[in-house]
Amino acid sequence: MPSSIPASDSDSRPGALRRLTRQRGAVVGLVILTVLASMAVAAPWLSPRDPIKTAPREALQAPGARFLLGSDQFGRDVASRALHGARLSLTVGLIAVSIAIGLGTPVGLLSGYYGGRVDGFVMRVIDVLLAFPGILLALAIVSVLSPGLNNVMLAVGLSAVPNYARLVRASTLSAREQLYVEAARALGGRDLSIVARYILPNVVAPLIVTATLGLGTAILSAAALSFLGLGSQPPQPEWGRMLSEGRDYLREAWWISTVPGLGIMMTVLAMNLLGDGLRDVLDPRLKV
């Protein structure tokens, strides 16, 4: 008797979406995320002004009719910069998580499915990479690649690979013991087809949950690196960079750093709410 029902069975149930819509937090997260994503996509049309063009005479204007969310020290419209910043931050987060999934999933599948020496080697490498806490691994990678937004995306993505590889490995280890996998093997199925048809669907549910929560973390890490001056470079309107640029004007122009700060927090909050909801629906075993 298999000890647990494969996650794929429960995911494919039409009730999964309905159960998600019953999770109040997840719905709030989804709504915030939809609004943010729509604003990011429509940023060029929604922005009242050019986010990069400076106008020194209009510097440090408070929020009002002329500048909805105020202007920064160079007279640039904070609202327009925040809208374009949403575009950048979401793109950076999505690409970083895609890199992490793209590399972590095959490594985890390979390690979990074949086991033995391959698994032993992969796990040792993962242990070493996990010895670099939090943002430190991303910092080390940026130091090798040199600062810049593209390198930050790569660094944040690469630094998350061990987490995804470990997660996929764990799901693969439990899936490969299932009777239907043994049956497929007995029937002469090739490894690649067994992994793709029977193992991978079991990995998808925890992967979706982790990727949703991971997207928030990736956006936060990329913004932190930009805040430190290692990510986006001026005059790019990236949220972390905008926050850093507003540091010297905290007393007279609080809006320069408050608007991007709120943007980052709302995006990460939405991801956390949606991720928590998805976890409860798709994979309650991951619940803390």
Add this chain to the structure above:
Amino acid sequence: MLTYLARRSLAVVPVLFGVTLAVFSMLFLVPGDPVKIMLAEFVTTPDQVAQMRAQLHLDEPILKQYGRFVVNAVRGDLGTSIRSRRPVSTEIGENVGSTAQLALASMAVAVAIGVPLGLMAALARNSWFDVGSMIVALLGVSMPSFWLGLLMIVAFSLHLGWFPATGGGDLWHLVLPSVTLGMIASAIIARLTRSSMLEVLGQDYVRTARAKGLAWWGVVVRHALKNALIPVITIFGLQFGNLLAGAVIVETVFSRPGLGRLIVGGILAKDFPLVQGTVLFVATAYVLINVLVDIAYAFVDPRIRFG
């Protein structure tokens, strides 16, 4: 217990070996000539480039270079900073105290806020307090530390004038950075304490203690909390690592000396020996702290050492 101690301590050796290999490889993964990149800001002659190459032993066979790197690191020699021309270990020595102070004070803040909040939320399950505190915890997890730090500066330094905004040295300078870092960690500890406490409160021994007529608070503190905190201890190691890494950002926000600012300054100045040495030091400290946490965990939970 001794077997467990020996096994856990030995398991660290290959990890530390791997960490030295990863840090050593950094210089060779740099696209282009690392020496030319490091000296890009200086006007140099070919002789000086060759001298730097010799100083870093880059002309030697790679295995010999790695061997020298490990032996020197074990002796505490982490090379010389390109920028300051001082030993990296001296630079680390001057900054480690400040970061350790910040990490420890932040951990104290995190525990002081997180454990009572999680405990009370679990005891008042599904009440307004529970929902409210978990919303606050969720906001805390989602809050960028660099923004929270700036808000702290605006509120408690610029407006109220209670604490200094920047710098380091005395306890007053430690308050805002440690509260910033600790509040974010407290959100995670509160969520974990709550879920762990809810699980323990449903156990038979808690019900038995209640059925015997023991006072509710006695049961909560002596029977439930003691066991609920066991899983919380496991994330101490992880959280301490996050605090060390979070210090990188918070030290920059508050212009506070420390290992974080040392690394960021090293990256911006392309001072590879300084970055390598500091990263190696922090990763090693993190690995060793996790071993200590695991050993502490085995002390409080016999299932681990006999498992």
